Amino acid sequence: MSDTIQNMQIIPLEYYIFFCSALFAIGVVGVLVKRNALVIFMSIELMLNSANLLLAAFSAYRNDPAGQIFVFFIMVVAAAEVAIGLALLVMIYRSTHTIDINVLNKLKW
Amino acid sequence: MMFSKYLFFILSFIAIYAALKVLISKSPMHSVLYLTLAFFAIAGHYILLNAQFLAVVHIIVYAGAIMVLFIYTVMLLNLNIQGEFPKTKLVNIASIIAGGLLMLTLIAVFKSYDMEVLTNPNYNQIGLVKTLGKVLFKDYFLPFELSSVLFLAAMVGAVMLGKKDIY
Numbered sequence: 220m221s222d223t224i225q226n227m228q229i230i231p232l233e234y235y236i237f238f239c240s241a242l243f244a245i246g247v248v249g250v251l252v253k254r255n256a257l258v259i260f261m262s263i264e265l266m267l268n269s270a271n272l273l274l275a276a277f278s279a280y281r282n283d284p285a286g287q288i289f290v291f292f293i294m295v296v297a298a299a300e301v302a303i304g305l306a307l308l309v310m311i312y313r314s315t316h317t318i319d320i321n322v323l324n325k326l327k328w
Numbered sequence: 329m330m331f332s333k334y335l336f337f338i339l340s341f342i343a344i345y346a347a348l349k350v351l352i353s354k355s356p357m358h359s360v361l362y363l364t365l366a367f368f369a370i371a372g373h374y375i376l377l378n379a380q381f382l383a384v385v386h387i388i389v390y391a392g393a394i395m396v397l398f399i400y401t402v403m404l405l406n407l408n409i410q411g412e413f414p415k416t417k418l419v420n421i422a423s424i425i426a427g428g429l430l431m432l433t434l435i436a437v438f439k440s441y442d443m444e445v446l447t448n449p450n451y452n453q454i455g456l457v458k459t460l461g462k463v464l465f466k467d468y469f470l471p472f473e474l475s476s477v478l479f480l481a482a483m484v485g486a487v488m489l490g491k492k493d494i495y
Contacts, residue, residue, distance in 0.1 A: 229333050230376075236438045238340045244431035245347045251423030257356050257401060261363050264394065265347055268370050271386075279377040284454040284463045287382055291464070294389050295475045299482035301394050305401045306489035312405050313492075 235276040242269035256311075256318040260304055267297050336376060343369035360398045367391050379455030 242265060249262030271290045278286025312318050346366035353359045367390040374383035453459055464472055 230336050240431045240434040244427045248427035249351045258359050275379050284459050288464055288468050299478055302482050302486045305397050306486040310489050
């Protein structure tokens with residue numbers, strides 16, 4: 220256990236903040252740039268993961284187990300979201316034969 | 329104990345490289361595989377934080393379940409014929425600038441708040457299954473049961489959407 224305490228003193232919490240912010244920004248850029256709906260889903264997963272990691276880091280540094288329980292619940296919700304989202308995607312592909320989001324703009328106007 | 333610091337940098341580099349390759353790759357299959365690599369790097373981060381339970385759950389849920397779903401969807405959609413059309417350059421540049429600004433804002437917000445780090449040396453086993461299980465089944469028992477209802481609803485919804493003759 221003393222190893223972990225030393226680790227926490229060696230790695231500052233700011234490093235985790237920088238890393239998770241970068242990962243979140245990459246996810247946002249992915250949602251904005253890509254046109255493939257599947258890759259947009261993957262970018263959303265990246266954003267969820269960066270938020271999870273930061274939550275776990277704060278939980279470990281502040282000695283509060285509740286943060287890690289929240290990460291567990293976020294994982295549960297993400298799994299359900301992916302199952303529904305991919306089923307929707309397959310259904311859309313079956314009816315329109317594309318998952319290009321610039322084609323799927325019927326609800327835009 | 330400089331080793332863990334190097335490990336942190338290596339894992340961060342792998343995760344960010346894989347995340348960038350998810351966006352750069354043309355083929356969705358390559359994107360999925362790079363995303364798996366990013367997930368494994370993040371699981372390594374959890375182990376570095378002494379959150380073993382989260383690391384194992386992360387590997388099981390993300391690398392085991394979600395990635396298989398993604399790969400199956402890529403297989404079902406047969407995207408290689410489709411060919412992906414890039415957006416206009418202006419939109420790309422604007423979104424990259426917006427993402428960079430978002431990152432700067434996030435870092436500035438977190439930096440402006442002065443965080444004191446509290447680590448109690450006597451009790452630092454919060455990532456272990458024993459501690460988390462006690463908290464989960466004592467304080468967060470109702471959300472835990474509700475998440476099972478959520479899973480049931482998601483399963484029924486996915487089966488409903490997957491049926492052929494609903495539209």
